Amino acid sequence: MVFNSLTFMVFFALVLALHAMPFKWTTKKINLLIASYLFYAAWNPPFIILLWISTIVDWYAAQKLVHAEKPAARRFWMLLSVVVNLGMLAYFKYGTFLLENFTVLMASIGVDYQAPAFDIILPVGISFYTFATLSYTLDIYLRRAEPAKNFLDYALFVTFFPHLVAGPIMRPTELVPQFVEPRKASSQMLFFGLGLMTLGLFQKVVLADSFLAPAAEMIYDGKGIAGTLDAWIATLAFSGQIFCDFAGYSTTAIGAAMCLGFAMPDNFRFPYAAIGFSDFWRRWHITLSSWLRDYLYIPLGGNRHGEARTYLALMVTMLLGGLWHGASWAFVVWGGLHGFYLAAERILRSRFSGYRPGPFALFLFALLTYALINITWVFFRADSFGKAWMILSGMFGMNVGAAPILPTMHLTMVTLIVSGIVFAHWQMRQQTLESFIARVPAWLLSCAWAVMAFLIVIAQGDGNAFIYFQF
Amino acid sequence: MPSSTSNSDSEVARPGFVRQTASDRPGVAQPVPERDIPARPWGPIIFAAFIMFVLLIAAWEWYWRDYGVTPSYRNSPGQWAAQRRRIDNGEGDKTVLIGSSRVLFGVQLPVWEKAVGERPIQLSLEGTSSIPVLEDLAEDPNFKGRLLIGVTPDLFFSGFAYRGDVIPYYHKQGPSQRSGHWISQHFFEPYFAFYDPDFALDTLVKRQAWPVRPGVPSRRSVRKLMIQDADRNSHMWRKIEVDPEYRALMRSIWSERFVGPPPPMMNTPEKLHKLIDTQISRAEAAVKKLRARGVSMVFIRMPSAGEYYAFEQKVFPRSSTWDVLLKRTNTPGIHFEDHPELQGYELPEWSHLSASEANRFTAALMPIVQQEFEAQESK
Numbered sequence: 001m002v003f004n005s006l007t008f009m010v011f012f013a014l015v016l017a018l019h020a021m022p023f024k025w026t027t028k029k030i031n032l033l034i035a036s037y038l039f040y041a042a043w044n045p046p047f048i049i050l051l052w053i054s055t056i057v058d059w060y061a062a063q064k065l066v067h068a069e070k071p072a073a074r075r076f077w078m079l080l081s082v083v084v085n086l087g088m089l090a091y092f093k094y095g096t097f098l099l100e101n102f103t104v105l106m107a108s109i110g111v112d113y114q115a116p117a118f119d120i121i122l123p124v125g126i127s128f129y130t131f132a133t134l135s136y137t138l139d140i141y142l143r144r145a146e147p148a149k150n151f152l153d154y155a156l157f158v159t160f161f162p163h164l165v166a167g168p169i170m171r172p173t174e175l176v177p178q179f180v181e182p183r184k185a186s187s188q189m190l191f192f193g194l195g196l197m198t199l200g201l202f203q204k205v206v207l208a209d210s211f212l213a214p215a216a217e218m219i220y221d222g223k224g225i226a227g228t229l230d231a232w233i234a235t236l237a238f239s240g241q242i243f244c245d246f247a248g249y250s251t252t253a254i255g256a257a258m259c260l261g262f263a264m265p266d267n268f269r270f271p272y273a274a275i276g277f278s279d280f281w282r283r284w285h286i287t288l289s290s291w292l293r294d295y296l297y298i299p300l301g302g303n304r305h306g307e308a309r310t311y312l313a314l315m316v317t318m319l320l321g322g323l324w325h326g327a328s329w330a331f332v333v334w335g336g337l338h339g340f341y342l343a344a345e346r347i348l349r350s351r352f353s354g355y356r357p358g359p360f361a362l363f364l365f366a367l368l369t370y371a372l373i374n375i376t377w378v379f380f381r382a383d384s385f386g387k388a389w390m391i392l393s394g395m396f397g398m399n400v401g402a403a404p405i406l407p408t409m410h411l412t413m414v415t416l417i418v419s420g421i422v423f424a425h426w427q428m429r430q431q432t433l434e435s436f437i438a439r440v441p442a443w444l445l446s447c448a449w450a451v452m453a454f455l456i457v458i459a460q461g462d463g464n465a466f467i468y469f470q471f
Numbered sequence: 472m473p474s475s476t477s478n479s480d481s482e483v484a485r486p487g488f489v490r491q492t493a494s495d496r497p498g499v500a501q502p503v504p505e506r507d508i509p510a511r512p513w514g515p516i517i518f519a520a521f522i523m524f525v526l527l528i529a530a531w532e533w534y535w536r537d538y539g540v541t542p543s544y545r546n547s548p549g550q551w552a553a554q555r556r557r558i559d560n561g562e563g564d565k566t567v568l569i570g571s572s573r574v575l576f577g578v579q580l581p582v583w584e585k586a587v588g589e590r591p592i593q594l595s596l597e598g599t600s601s602i603p604v605l606e607d608l609a610e611d612p613n614f615k616g617r618l619l620i621g622v623t624p625d626l627f628f629s630g631f632a633y634r635g636d637v638i639p640y641y642h643k644q645g646p647s648q649r650s651g652h653w654i655s656q657h658f659f660e661p662y663f664a665f666y667d668p669d670f671a672l673d674t675l676v677k678r679q680a681w682p683v684r685p686g687v688p689s690r691r692s693v694r695k696l697m698i699q700d701a702d703r704n705s706h707m708w709r710k711i712e713v714d715p716e717y718r719a720l721m722r723s724i725w726s727e728r729f730v731g732p733p734p735p736m737m738n739t740p741e742k743l744h745k746l747i748d749t750q751i752s753r754a755e756a757a758v759k760k761l762r763a764r765g766v767s768m769v770f771i772r773m774p775s776a777g778e779y780y781a782f783e784q785k786v787f788p789r790s791s792t793w794d795v796l797l798k799r800t801n802t803p804g805i806h807f808e809d810h811p812e813l814q815g816y817e818l819p820e821w822s823h824l825s826a827s828e829a830n831r832f833t834a835a836l837m838p839i840v841q842q843e844f845e846a847q848e849s850k
Contacts, residue, residue: 001647006654042647144500173500191513210673265504266492282494290493298498404686409677438509446516450523460671
């Protein structure tokens with residue numbers, strides 16, 4: 001079920017009530033586990049089997065790994081976990097993509113290969129929970145973590161509903177220890193958690209779904225050729241939409257976990273105030289970027305084996321990071337562009353290592369970073385390279401004579417909301433939401449909370465799925 | 472993502488941040504996250520926020536009730552799917568109504584039930600050709616009942632399907648969507664007038680008098696027209712009958728659709744002819760499948776008036792649409808122009824019968840429909 005649904009409201013109220021009952025801690029954990037399975041099964045019940053497979057294989061592999069004495073045996077159990085998890089991901093997420101590309105490849109060498117029907121439904125959140133379970137066996141293999149003391153704690157780590165389908169991607173060392181001792185939210189945690197959930201849902205339901213998505217759809221899903229203004233506004237709208245959608249999900253998830261007494265890590269840190277791309281990736285989808293860094297970039301050599309190897313590791317990491325988002329070459333290009341940006345930034349920083357920009361120059365660099373990130377969003381959002389090229393042509397003024405498409409309402413709302421987001425990020429770039437809230441008068445917090453809740457209700461969202469569910 | 476500024480993969484200092492994240496701790500086990508709770512009086516804050524929220528909702532509800540709105544069931548995809556599922560759950564031999572909003576408003580289920588003792592399943596969708604639903608039913612072996620198929624010329628023969636996404640929604644609807652619909656229908660829809668897509672925040676903002684951007688065609692969306700019951704029995708919202716200003720607004724919104732160049736797929740006589748032919752072929756194929764299963768079918772052309780009727784006559788004349796459809800599908804049809812008892816009703820905004828007229832119209836229609844069904848079944 002999605003957070004922005006009536007079903008979730010009822011579900012969460014019941015889970016909170018159950019968690020507050022005077023049961024034993026083990027009983028409470030079993031309740032949370034069952035609730036998390038129900039949360040997942042509410043989309044498509046049979047896919048829960050995949051979740052079980054992933055859970056059991058990694059538990060078993062980790063147990064074997066811990067007791068294996070020979071390095072070869074340790075490597076075998078680690079590889080088993082990797083193959084099963086990535087195999088499931090490859091089959092369900094990339095099966096069609098691989099088959100289509102194989103058919104094209106065969107055709108290019110003159111072989112008329114007819115692919116069998118391969119109509120696969122992508123299980124919700126498979127990319128997220130396979131990464132979470134993988135980190136369990138990998139951390140144990142790398143001797144960074146101890147295995148969970150019991151299967152219940154481990155199963156709950158994999159399945160815990162706030163992070164299950166769209167992150168933040170949790171590491172075992174972040175969550176498993178929280179299940180060892182009884183945890184209960186204080187009234188302060190409960191209230192602040194509810195506040196975070198309201199803020200997250202406001203971002204998703206009001207900003208992303210009601211005002212930003214329609215403008216992006218009119219250009220990216222429409223048939224018209226976009227001129228400069230329309231192409232830029234639609235792309236800016238998408239940049240705001242994907243932030244509000246995904247950061248909204250993460251904020252809601254963090255709030256939901258907090259209401260139950262658990263802590264989840266930050267996934268976003270005001271990314272549109274980033275100065276440079278390495279800074280951007282320390283602020284955007286932090287739990288994925290750090291996962292890729294720890295389990296892909298560093299094992300590939302990181303920056304420890306010379307410049308050439310560093311650039312290679314960087315580019316491979318970003319290309320695969322792009323592919324993680326979706327089975328399409330457009331996502332690979334998106335990742336490749338980010339890899340290129342990061343490499344270019346690295347070169348520039350070493351070339352101009354003595355340069356210390358002033359405040360105004362920093363602001364201009366932040367705007368430049370944001371503008372260049374918008375270029376990458378074109379490939380992320382467009383459903384084909386033809387469409388992406390049309391939008392980019394529009395953004396660079398090459399669609400001369402294109403008829404205007406977006407009405408004044410969309411131009412105005414997107415400009416207001418996206419300017420507001422970028423301004424807020426700039427103001428908040430050196431602080432946390434919590435440190436900001438600590439300085440806001442109580443009456444203003446009450447008003448803001450009431451208005452956000454009111455706007456969520458009157459927006460009457462349709463329970464649109466969060467964008468990252470498809471990944 | 473890897474930091475291109477760091478000289479090693481060890482921990483990076485991040486001055487300025489209140490707390491560190493995984494991005495600051497490369498290559499190590501990530502610790503249990505720390506979350507701060509800002510030191511604020513959260514109890515009074517949430518209490519005051521809740522009171523303000525309740526007051527805002529109450530004021531919003533009062534505003535819409537004052538505008539003439541009463542609570543009614545949402546014409547949602549979940550609502551349609553719930554009715555569609557009745558066919559799968561043992562009611563496949565019932566009479567089903569498909570069509571656009573004219574059948575939705577014009578055929579009253581209580582009157583029908585009173586006449587023949589059976590309440591039909593209402594699957595009509597506003598702004599939508601009946602062909603997608605016809606095709607869906609043709610593929611469903613559970614459906615073996617009777618079918619009344621509405622034909623609104625500009626929708627049916629153009630294939631326009633404003634609510635076309637409802638059919639895939641029904642096929643893919645998950646358990647949480649079903650329960651969400653149930654909760655909405657039992658705890659919200661019957662009690663809140665503002666809980667209507669026509670009064671959603673984005674719709675209201677869009678509806679304001681924004682300056683027109685030169686070159687962007689100005690086309691307003693259709694406003695609230697109907698009140699719906701739990702089983703999708705619908706009738707015209709009373710405001711259209713009693714409020715001349717609102718009625719004039721609705722007519723002016725329709726009028727916008729009758730001027731300007733036609734859409735690209737029908738901007739030449741050849742394209743238009745091909746489009747009509749395609750839709751009739753789709754209907755023909757679906758009707759063939761349904762007939763093979765013993766389904767009795769009747770097409771119906773509901774009344775229209777004023778500028779709407781004139782537009783239909785001009786672009787989709789009966790001789791090249793309706794008559795061809797009946798001939799090629801070899802199916803009986805009821806055209807309001809052929810039956811004096813189906814004429815002379817009040818259509819406040821030219822396209823739909825008012826609530827009271829819909830009752831009278833249904834009563835007049837029933838004997839004709841029954842006769843057509845029985846004639847087919849006696850063969």
